[in-house]
Amino acid sequence: MNQRATPTFKPPSPEQVTDHLRRCAPRVSRAWVTQLPLILLLVAAGMTLFAQNALTAILPWLILIGVVAYAVIRVRHVRTIQSRVMRISEWTQLEQHERATRAIWKMLPVVQMMPELHGRLVALMAHNLDRLTAWPAAEVAYDYLIQRMPADHPGSIQLQLQRTVLQLFNDELTSADTNLRKLRPLAMEMSASPISATYHYAALLQQVSTFHYADAVAENKDELVDRLRPLGVEAGHGYALMAWSCYQLSLREPESTTWMQQARDWWHKATLLLSTQKLLARQDELKALAAQIAYKAQSQDEQVVEEIVEQNTAQDLEEVHQLLDDQVILEPESHEQPIQTPEKPSPSLLDLVQSVEPPAVSSHEEAAQTDEAATDHDVANDDSPQDDTQVDDTQQIKEQKHD
Amino acid sequence: MTENNSSSSSSSPPLQRVGAVSSEDLQRQLQRDQMLRWLILLGIPAASTIVLAWFKLTPDPLGFGIMIMAGTWMMLNFISARAWQQVSNMAELFAIDPEQAEARIAIVLKSKPLARQVRLLTWHRLATLRHQQKDFDQTIAVCQSVLIYPLRNVHAVRQHLLLMLTEAQLARGDAYGAYMSLSELSHQQLSLTHSLQKLALQTRYLLMVGYDEAALSDLPGKVKMAELMPTLQCGALHVLFYVAASRSGQTPQADWLNERSRLLLSEKQYDDILQSLSMPTVTPGELL
Numbered sequence: 001m002n003q004r005a006t007p008t009f010k011p012p013s014p015e016q017v018t019d020h021l022r023r024c025a026p027r028v029s030r031a032w033v034t035q036l037p038l039i040l041l042l043v044a045a046g047m048t049l050f051a052q053n054a055l056t057a058i059l060p061w062l063i064l065i066g067v068v069a070y071a072v073i074r075v076r077h078v079r080t081i082q083s084r085v086m087r088i089s090e091w092t093q094l095e096q097h098e099r100a101t102r103a104i105w106k107m108l109p110v111v112q113m114m115p116e117l118h119g120r121l122v123a124l125m126a127h128n129l130d131r132l133t134a135w136p137a138a139e140v141a142y143d144y145l146i147q148r149m150p151a152d153h154p155g156s157i158q159l160q161l162q163r164t165v166l167q168l169f170n171d172e173l174t175s176a177d178t179n180l181r182k183l184r185p186l187a188m189e190m191s192a193s194p195i196s197a198t199y200h201y202a203a204l205l206q207q208v209s210t211f212h213y214a215d216a217v218a219e220n221k222d223e224l225v226d227r228l229r230p231l232g233v234e235a236g237h238g239y240a241l242m243a244w245s246c247y248q249l250s251l252r253e254p255e256s257t258t259w260m261q262q263a264r265d266w267w268h269k270a271t272l273l274l275s276t277q278k279l280l281a282r283q284d285e286l287k288a289l290a291a292q293i294a295y296k297a298q299s300q301d302e303q304v305v306e307e308i309v310e311q312n313t314a315q316d317l318e319e320v321h322q323l324l325d326d327q328v329i330l331e332p333e334s335h336e337q338p339i340q341t342p343e344k345p346s347p348s349l350l351d352l353v354q355s356v357e358p359p360a361v362s363s364h365e366e367a368a369q370t371d372e373a374a375t376d377h378d379v380a381n382d383d384s385p386q387d388d389t390q391v392d393d394t395q396q397i398k399e400q401k402h403d
Numbered sequence: 404m405t406e407n408n409s410s411s412s413s414s415s416p417p418l419q420r421v422g423a424v425s426s427e428d429l430q431r432q433l434q435r436d437q438m439l440r441w442l443i444l445l446g447i448p449a450a451s452t453i454v455l456a457w458f459k460l461t462p463d464p465l466g467f468g469i470m471i472m473a474g475t476w477m478m479l480n481f482i483s484a485r486a487w488q489q490v491s492n493m494a495e496l497f498a499i500d501p502e503q504a505e506a507r508i509a510i511v512l513k514s515k516p517l518a519r520q521v522r523l524l525t526w527h528r529l530a531t532l533r534h535q536q537k538d539f540d541q542t543i544a545v546c547q548s549v550l551i552y553p554l555r556n557v558h559a560v561r562q563h564l565l566l567m568l569t570e571a572q573l574a575r576g577d578a579y580g581a582y583m584s585l586s587e588l589s590h591q592q593l594s595l596t597h598s599l600q601k602l603a604l605q606t607r608y609l610l611m612v613g614y615d616e617a618a619l620s621d622l623p624g625k626v627k628m629a630e631l632m633p634t635l636q637c638g639a640l641h642v643l644f645y646v647a648a649s650r651s652g653q654t655p656q657a658d659w660l661n662e663r664s665r666l667l668l669s670e671k672q673y674d675d676i677l678q679s680l681s682m683p684t685v686t687p688g689e690l691l
Contacts (some may be wrong), residue, residue, distance in 0.1 A: 090594070
């Protein structure tokens with residue numbers, strides 16, 4: 001198994017997932033197969049009673065040894081598979097999604113006779129494909145699980161909600177709306193649980209997807225943090241959606257500064273829990289907001305720094321004048337060190353100016369340079385599509401600044 | 404060791420309970436199991452061989468006797484397997500009906516002879532139950548009793564016992580015991596889940612003994628690990644880091660951790676965790 005992600009990795013298509021799941025469907029062994037060791041032992045015991053020659057005397061012992069050896073090998077095999085599934089589960093938790101997806105793909109045929117492990121692996125596959133943004137393929141895997149579970153089982157409700165989120169990402173708005181209406185009463189029964197939190201996230205995503213920004217803000221303004229809390233750090237995606245809604249409202253009402261301030265507050269909450277990269281990986285339309293907030297923050301910083309620079313320059317000039325004055329006074333007495341006007345700012349000013357350099361811009365420029373220079377790069381670290389657009393954004397911002 | 408629960412309703416039979424146990428109880432049970440197993444394993448085949456030879460029922464009584472021994476061995480294992488089925492998947496029952504779970508454990512502990520491994524694993528279930536009931540004294544007693552014996556092929560159970568023991572020792576304020584348990588854990592290869600639990604316990608221990616700087620070492624890595632935990636545990640660990648940062652005067656980190664923990668935890672959860680730690684939030688430098 002490959003330890004690292006390779007450039008050739010491509011998530012499976014929905015058709016491939018469907019085919020693979022059909023080929024590797026769980027199977028139940030026949031009753032007589034499971035009872036075979038016991039039957040063989042009884043036969044062996046019977047043979048010892050009527051042993052007539054060497055063959056009938058040895059055969060029962062051979063059967064006994066065979067059954068014990070089979071049992072030992074079988075137990076070891078099951079243990080190995082269980083430990084592999086556990087390792088895949090750990091890779092999923094550690095966000096090594098490509099590696100986990102590959103391993104699951106290979107493991108599914110092996111666990112056909114173990115329905116419990118099979119179901120677990122399919123659930124892990126759905127989750128990994130979801131994180132790899134292979135949403136249609138993930139939807140197939142979720143469908144497979146949902147069809148095999150009782151509809152009102154909490155696990156099934158959670159899966160249905162996750163599928164609804166994927167439907168929203170896939171722009172299947174009608175199906176998502178139907179599912180959300182169906183799941184609402186079930187999710188509401190389990191308040192302050194991951195199920196209800198996922199429901200609220202899906203509902204917010206639906207409002208954002210259908211451009212109902214005012215409704216999204218009005219319904220979630222005061223309770224979103226409490227509602228999404230059970231999601232842990234993943235709640236950051238919900239806060240980002242809220243920030244996006246506020247940002248859209250600020251574009252509609254450019255004269256009002258409160259929407260932008262609220263957008264900034266929610267974005268702060270989102271980035272407190274998740275990195276900007278993770279937020280954008282899930283919803284790349286948030287780039288505009290990220291760039292806007294980064295630009296605003298940068299321009300505010302620049303304004304402050306410019307004021308400081310002006311003050312410092314004024315102070316420095318005063319000091320220079322003072323020194324010149326002193327020199328004028330001292331000149332008749334000492335000619336050893338003529339006073340020179342400083343050609344470059346003092347080190348403190350330089351530090352200040354360097355600190356003004358926007359980290360986002362510089363990092364993207366670096367990324368762009370490394371992208372150009374790189375000939376062989378790793379897919380795991382390759383977020384070039386995002387970087388390209390972000391570089392465009394930052395260049396645009398730079399141009400705006402120059403204007 | 405087992406006793407009946409008098410508080411149960413009169414319509415249903417009273418549920419059995421497991422009383423206070425000690426390492427001597429486990430030792431006695433294991434000795435009794437071993438003695439019974441050998442007695443049955445040798446006694447029945449020997450008796451059958453003698454009877455068969457006496458009455459000349461088979462031409463090879465010794466071979467038949469060995470076959471009966473194999474059958475007896477399988478029967479004994481079958482008894483142990485049935486007992487193990489009763490207590491193997493109890494995680495949900497612990498959460499839903501702890502009394503029923505305890506009754507089941509009591510029944511299994513009474514059955515004999517059990518295979519040594521099954522007996523030890525049933526005691527492990529008892530430790531888990533006591534730990535969930537927050538009966539820390541009994542948790543310590545049961546864990547220490549089981550940890551004396553080697554658990555073959557079930558390293559995860561040994562690690563789980565050590566984790567429960569550490570938490571119980573921390574809850575009882577036994578820093579030395581917690582240190583010993585943690586150092587034993589650090590010599591073992593842990594699964595991701597156990598590593599996360601160990602991180603939480605280690606941080607609690609470090610805060611308990613005042614090693615705030617050590618608790619904050621490699622903070623970004625630890626925060627990433629914390630993010631893999633369920634929300635409540637993740638928030639609780641953030642509170643621990645926040646307390647460590649605020650006590651060691653690292654204000655920016657403290658602020659960041661506090662802000663995060665308030666997003667992850669409700670107001671009540673946040674206060675409860677601080678209260679359970681008995682560590683009031685302090686302004687930097689106050690405790691120094």
